[in-house]
Amino acid sequence: MSICKKILGGLIALGAMAPPTVAQQGKPNIVYILADDMGYGDVSIYNPDSRISTPHIDGLAREGMRFTDAHAPTSVCTPTRYAIMTGTYAWRSRLPVGVLRGYGRTLIPQGSFTVGSLLQQQGYHTAVIGKWHLGLDWAVKESHRGVLNPSNPQMNEFGMLRDMDPEHIDFTQPPKGGPLSLGFDYSFILPASLDMEPYCYLERDTLIELPTAHTPGNDLNTGYTGAFWRAGKMAPSFEFDRVLPTFTDKAVQYIEQQAKQPQPFFLYLPLPAPHTPWLPADDQRGASSAGDYGDFVQMVDDAVGRVLRAIDSLGIGQNTLVIFTSDNGPYWRPQFAERFDHHATGPYRGMKGDAFEGGHRIPFIVRWPAAVKQGTASDALTTLANLPATCAAILKTGIPTDAAPDSYSILPVLKGETAVIPGQRAVIHQASNGYLAIRQGPWKLIDGLGSGGFSEPQSEEAVSGGPAGQLYNLEKDPQETTNRYQQFPDKVKELRALLEEIKKMQKTH
Incomplete structure (x- = not known):
């Protein structure tokens, strides 16, 4: 069977089709779309001078609430994803600084509270489709068990190994510590960023195809821009320019299936773009006025449009909470801003990685017709760590006292009841x-x-x-x-x- 057929058919085992119904009253479906390295100024409704067109994201804002002072907890990806999942700032974690690579060990300990486990306990079917980048406990060959010894100098003080030697990994064995152990019923993921090995998909925490091929890398002298990816192991059928469309296809298919089930669903959709490699499709190349990066951002906008069309065409839009945001600011160097006259961070200083606003101020848009007034804007100071507490508030349930210490509900802001987030003293x-x-x-x-x-x-x-x-x-x-x-x-x-x-x-x- 071809890899494409495997991908498109993978969701069938989720369960037999049931007659169409709606999610349980009072429990909205939740779709969380996370762009990767997309700037505040890339979205045209935030930046009228943007050289990129984002009509679907703009439309989402017109149908819901747009936040103008929203922030990633960290200006790089792994720690932001940790905070989204756990409601905890990553500097409290086993990896207090930095990011994982594709062979990094699981950052979230098994048994930990996550937004996925919270929603599972509330009767949701939960799925993650996209870039994971929170580590996997890859199986270790018997001859290399010592690499996991706490005395290994590569282990940090928290017992965290940031990356492994791929030659020590037994890829024939499923890794542990993936999404299925952290609150997700279904998963279809890329281990890390699209420019980091191994280049392969895992479905339900199991490799679809072993990474037995090798890529020499691409655009290695561009300064981590353009169609850059690192050398390393890859699945023989892996196609870099098909990753974003593949995740979009899977997300649409998942929504179509779950809309026919009696239980509400949570879809976490962490897109791999517009992070490098910038790989716009042929029919998108030249569509923006900001080079391949701008064209790739427009592909992200198209992906958002496809997801929204699926939701609306199935008649579940009224009671589906859709959040669109980004994990951090853009990797957009000053020479690119000058060359294209495009300011990916809008009016703000800096870029990805920085403590300056451009590193972490991000687009954040919420559409929920049943509860959020359309066409509204909020200047409430918020952070992506607030997702777990917000979900708990929507469902009128609690969070364990030892969990999510940095998460505060934005529900009162969404409903127009307050202008600031109750209880949140600072971010x-x-x-x-x-x-x-x-x-x-x-x-x-x-x-x-x-x-x-x-x-x-x-x-x-x-x-x-x-x-x-x-x-x-x-x-x-x-x-x-x-x-x-x-x-x-x-x-x-x-x-x-x-x-x-x-x-x-x-x-x-």
């Missing part, structure tokens, strides 16, 4: 080098000098008589041009104290 952002930034009201404190990410300089040494960190008033200075650290020492002291308090906090729900 914390993390840069790729570990810098923490705390935001409360208009004030933002960064606990270091430099971007903390990919913008130069990443870090700077404090000089005698100079500031030791950065303080910005985003209401007056949204571009973060003027460091007020020395001008407002009391505000610095106040925010530092609050940051330390939150770091030590164990919230009860």
Whole structure:
């Protein structure tokens, strides 16, 4: 059987078709679409000067609520995904700084609370289709068992091995610690980013095809842009330019099947784009005015459109909560902004990886016709860690007292009852080098000098008589041009104290 037939037929075993029905009253279907490295300024409804057209995402905003002050907890992908799943900032985790690669071990310990397990317990059928990037416990060959010994120098203090040597892995054995052990009934995933080996799909935590082939990599001298991917193992039938369409096909098929079932469903759809490799389809190439990156963003918009059409055509749109957002800011260097006259972060400074706003301020749109007034906008400060508490509030259920300490419900904002998120005193952002930034009201404190990410300089040494960190008033200075650290020492002291308090906090729900 061909790999395509395997992919398109994989969902049949989910269960026999039942007569059409609607989700249980009061329990909306939930579809969470997460773009990968997509900027605030890439979406045309956020940025009128965008050189990219996003009509489907714009339409979603017109039919729901658009947030203008939403943030990824971290400006790179793995830790943001950890926070989405657990409601916990990743600097509290076994991997307090950095990201996993494709052979990284499972970051979320088995038995942990996740938004998937919460919804399973509330009667939902749960699925993840897309880029996982939270690690898998790949089977280890008998001759290499020692790599998992806690005394291994590659293990961190939390017992976390960030990456494995693929020669130590037995790919004939299914890995453990995947989505099925973390609250999902069905999974169809890429292990990590589309530019990281192994290049293969896993369905229900099992490889569809062994990664017995090898790719030499592509566009290796582009500075991690263009059609870049690293060398490594791949499945023989793997096609890089078919990954985004494949995930979209699977998502639509899943929605079509679950719409006919009596139970509500949760679909987590972490798209692999527009993260590198930038691989627009032939019929999309040149469609934007921002090069291959812009064309790839427009393919993401088309994927969102297909998912929305599936939901609406099945008559389940009224009671389906759809969230569209991104895991962090774009990897869009200054020379690209100049070349294409496109500012992927909109008016904000920095890019992916940075503590600056461009690294973590993201599009965030919610459509739920049964509860959210269409065509509305909110400037409520929010973060992607708030998903678990929001789902719990919608379902009028609780969260274990030792779980999701950084998650707060945005439901009162969605319903128009409040302008701010109750109980949330501040939000914390993390840069790729570990810098923490705390935001409360208009004030933002960064606990270091430099971007903390990919913008130069990443870090700077404090000089005698100079500031030791950065303080910005985003209401007056949204571009973060003027460091007020020395001008407002009391505000610095106040925010530092609050940051330390939150770091030590164990919230009860």
